[in-house]
């Protein structure tokens with residue numbers, strides 16, 4: 001057991017990481033649970049603290065595109081994307097070099113790498129002699145943390161330190177892509193919109209789930225149950241669902257509207273201004289808040305299926321499938 005401290009002191013994080021401890025770090029997407037990616041003991045501690053199965057690989061975090069080249073082979077299109085969108089909410093899946101231990105990639109020949117856009121964490125990464133492996137800093141399967149208090153709730157006593165970078169500005173995990181020949185495969189929709197990638201690179205992206213030949217690796221973001229609240233959650237037509245569950249004590253998550261058929265105090269609007277970025281920032285905080293109230297059921301709207309709405313819908317859909325008896 002640890003006493004878990006929350007502070008903004010980078011030096012403290014460096015000391016702990018150099019001792020092969022794990023530390024929660026802020027990124028623009030969600031908080032990560034970080035350890036020395038090149039040290040198998042540190043990486044094993046990450047899996048242990050969050051109860052994550054070892055078959056589920058971790059993303060490596062570094063501070064520059066040059067650093068990425070130390071750990072992976074990078075093709076031309078990936079390099080263009082990296083130069084344009086990193087630091088930022090983009091993760092590239094690339095052929096790994098031998099410098100990366102197998103425990104990080106769960107034995108895969110590919111490694112996921114990104115450069116987080118958070119000044120504290122970039123400063124931290126620049127002062128370390130190694131990159132950081134970091135999954136989201138929550139218990140496996142639960143909603144990702146976007147505030148230091150969320151990390152504390154999941155990992156109090158299990159880790160020594162949370163580096164406090166305040167609220168995550170994007171609030172959804174990174175978009176994971178892989179370039180195969182000249183195709184761009186999206187393994188996980190996230191904080192970087194596919195429309196923005198496509199407009200820049202001039203190639204239409206392909207969602208991994210549209211490819212049936214099983215040649216692309218599974219990512220845990222593709223597990224059916226993930227990002228899930230303990231309170232059952234259903235996504236769909238709110239009016240119909242409110243009718244179907246009228247006996248239950250229900251809260252609803254909506255984009256911008258208020259429904260007549262439910263008391264306003266049970267309605268949680270993610271962006272009254274109708275802005276998907278704002279909704280994305282509010283999503284996980286709202287899911288966690290509702291999970292701590294006494295609702296029997298959370299009903300969520302289907303968001304517009306464009307831009308960040310695609311990632312929001314993906315998270316809400318996955319949150320539905322957990323076994324909640």
Ligand code: TXA
Pocket residue numbers: 027029030031032033056057058059091093105108110111112114116134135136137172173174176188217218219220221222
């Ligand atoms: O925004 C983010 O990406 C956050 C912050 C902390 O950087 N990290 C994050 O990590 O969401 P995690 O572990 O919760 O999700 C990473 C996803 C998982 O679905 C994992 O299976 C996939 O990336 N992944 C990682 N390495 C992979 C690999 N070598 N091959 C295929 N999938 C991989």
Ligand code: MG
Pocket residue numbers: 135136144
């Ligand atoms: Mg996660």
